[in-house]
Amino acid sequence: MGRADDYAELYREYLPRILSYVRLRVDDEDLAQDLTALVFERAVLKQHTLRRPEAFAAWLFRIARNTVAEHYRSWRPTMPLESAAEQTTSTPSPPEAVMNREQVDRVRAVLLKLSEREQELIRLKFGAGLSNQEIAAVMRLKAGHVAVILYRALRKLRSWLEEE
Amino acid sequence: MRATKGERLRAERVSAAVDQLLVNPDAQPKYLDPQDVALLSTVRSLAQLPLAFGAVDPAFKDRVMRCVETQASGVSDQRKSGLRPVWAAVAVAVVIFVVISVTPWGQTALASFMAVFDLGRTQVRITPADVPSGISSTAQIQGATLQQDMTLESAKAEVPFAMLVPSYLPAGYRLERVTGYTYPDLPAWIPQPFSAELLYSANDGKEVSMRMYPIRLGAGEQASLISAMNLEAASIQGVQDVDVNGQPGVVLRLGPAGAKAIWHEVVWEQDDLILAISTADLSQIELLRMARSVR
Numbered sequence: 351m352g353r354a355d356d357y358a359e360l361y362r363e364y365l366p367r368i369l370s371y372v373r374l375r376v377d378d379e380d381l382a383q384d385l386t387a388l389v390f391e392r393a394v395l396k397q398h399t400l401r402r403p404e405a406f407a408a409w410l411f412r413i414a415r416n417t418v419a420e421h422y423r424s425w426r427p428t429m430p431l432e433s434a435a436e437q438t439t440s441t442p443s444p445p446e447a448v449m450n451r452e453q454v455d456r457v458r459a460v461l462l463k464l465s466e467r468e469q470e471l472i473r474l475k476f477g478a479g480l481s482n483q484e485i486a487a488v489m490r491l492k493a494g495h496v497a498v499i500l501y502r503a504l505r506k507l508r509s510w511l512e513e514e
Numbered sequence: 515m516r517a518t519k520g521e522r523l524r525a526e527r528v529s530a531a532v533d534q535l536l537v538n539p540d541a542q543p544k545y546l547d548p549q550d551v552a553l554l555s556t557v558r559s560l561a562q563l564p565l566a567f568g569a570v571d572p573a574f575k576d577r578v579m580r581c582v583e584t585q586a587s588g589v590s591d592q593r594k595s596g597l598r599p600v601w602a603a604v605a606v607a608v609v610i611f612v613v614i615s616v617t618p619w620g621q622t623a624l625a626s627f628m629a630v631f632d633l634g635r636t637q638v639r640i641t642p643a644d645v646p647s648g649i650s651s652t653a654q655i656q657g658a659t660l661q662q663d664m665t666l667e668s669a670k671a672e673v674p675f676a677m678l679v680p681s682y683l684p685a686g687y688r689l690e691r692v693t694g695y696t697y698p699d700l701p702a703w704i705p706q707p708f709s710a711e712l713l714y715s716a717n718d719g720k721e722v723s724m725r726m727y728p729i730r731l732g733a734g735e736q737a738s739l740i741s742a743m744n745l746e747a748a749s750i751q752g753v754q755d756v757d758v759n760g761q762p763g764v765v766l767r768l769g770p771a772g773a774k775a776i777w778h779e780v781v782w783e784q785d786d787l788i789l790a791i792s793t794a795d796l797s798q799i800e801l802l803r804m805a806r807s808v809r
Contacts, residue, residue: 361582365575370564380757380806383571384799387578387754391798394585421799424684454566457559476560479536482529494525498517500532501525508556 357397360406361390368414371477375418385421389414408487411478415470415488460510468503475500524550532557577755585752623748666692674705675728675787679712682807684800686716720795722804727788740764740783758782758805765798780805 369386376382393413400409461469467489474485482500486493517525524547531543535557543554614620669692670677694707711725740762745753752767763782777794780801791805 358579358583358586362575362579365578366570369570369574370567373567374563379567381799381803383574384756384802387574387581388798390578390582391585391754394582397586420797424797424800453559454563457563472560475532476536477564479564481533494522497525497529498522501521501528504528504532504553504556507560508553511556511559 357406361393364407364410365390367478367480368410370479371411371414371473372418374473374477376421381421385417386414389417392417405487407480407484411474411480411484411488456511460507463510464503464506468499468506471496471499472503472507528553536561581752581754669694669710673707673710673726675726676785677710677712678726678785678787678789678808680724680791680804680807681809682804683714684716684722684796684804686718687714687720687722688716689713690715690721716795720793722791722793722796722801724789724791724804724808727790728786729788740781743781756780756782756802758802759784759808763805765802768792784808 365386368389369382372385372389373379373382376385389410393410396413400406461472464472470489471485474480474488480488482493482496485491486496489496491499527545527547528550531546531554534541534543535554539558539561546554612620614624666689673694689712691713693711693713695709695711696706697708700706700708709725709727711723713721713723715721743764745764745766749768750766751769754765754767756763756765758780759782761783763780766779766781768779769776777792778796778798778801779790779792781788781790782805783789789805789808791801791808793801796804
């Protein structure tokens with residue numbers, strides 16, 4: 351068990367991966383940044399619960415999963431629909447820098463057809479760049495099972511993207 | 515559905531190819547089953563998604579890392595002192611008692627703290643239009659406090675600045691009370707009520723309050739900069755820089771010195787006002803969502 355400040359470099363290294371994972375779960379950049387900051391705040395406060403340093407990635411991503419899940423459980427939009435629509439459309443669209451908006455929307459829409467477990471696995475693999483072993487630790491699965499779920503999810507995605 | 519041995523083998527090879535492409539998008543993975551080669555284009559598309567969202571804003575990264583470093587030192591200090599919690603608590607109590615009772619600094623701090631409960635201010639209480647009240651809208655003297663109940667509309671007319679309200683409220687919350695504060699010690703040429711507070715509550719007793727101050731922080735080039743805030747107060751356990759409607763702000767974690775933070779407060783500037791929303795009952799995310807909806 352290490353002190354939180356011993357892990358500063360690891361936190362720095364994992365920040366982009368956590369943000370990337372959260373961005374795939376929420377469609378608002380400000381919110382993604384706020385949730386990411388909250389993940390790190392909680393991680394530091396819970397640092398003493400990390401028993402094995404080699405499990406750092408799985409431990410941190412479990413906190414990230416729980417933080418986003420908790421956000422969705424507590425979030426109840428009460429603003430007028432007009433305001434909500436305005437807020438969504440006024441958000442800048444960074445994806446246009448690499449993929450155009452249509453391509454991003456298309457891939458995201460197809461992702462939503464997957465089961466929640468498959469979606470989560472895709473986010474952890476492609477958003478966070480975790481290895482199968484790390485994903486297995488986060489999702490409490492066997493690494494071999496992760497490979498099979500990923501393989502099946504990719505085949506479904508391939509088929510759906512071809513259909514469109 | 516249980517995977518066959520053949521499917522598991524193909525899955526392992528595809529996983530290896532995915533890991534290879536995540537590191538090097540131009541790689542040409544080998545040993546794939548011919549049927550699975552077509553999956554590579556899907557993998558390349560998915561691998562582009564994080565890139566499509568853009569790089570991490572360096573300012574955001576710095577902000578989070580500052581927060582991590584600040585909290586980390588605080589946590590390790592707390593953990594060190596937690597090794598012998600009873601003795602540590604006794605030692606802290608003795609030190610606080612000695613400091614407060616003996617040193618001029620302690621006596622000043624105690625006096626400042628007690629002043630919070632006796633500001634010598636006149637409180638004007640205003641009730642929103644939809645809250646029934648048996649109290650008339652005329653001023654009443656109760657001891658040293660002047661209370662005046664009126665409608666929200668009247669309050670908007672009375673305070674010397676444009677009152678702002680959040681357009682987003684967490685589920686179940688409603689406006690409970692509007693309070694204006696008048697400070698008799700201020701010069702007569704300063705318009706009063708000087709500041710105002712909106713209190714929102716839910717049926718289960720949870721509360722969140724928003725206060726508005728028409729003040730400027732700092733002087734000269736620092737005027738009105740949120741960075742001129744006094745963040746050295748003992749009750750402030752953590753500070754995180756945030757952006758609220760394009761303006762710099764801070765989220766404060768507040769609580770008694772040495773104890774776990776009890777509530778959060780977001781403070782920022784907007785429309786020549788310093789605004790502060792505080793609560794012990796909402797998450798930081800909800801607090802910021804509410805702040806960012808203030809118009």
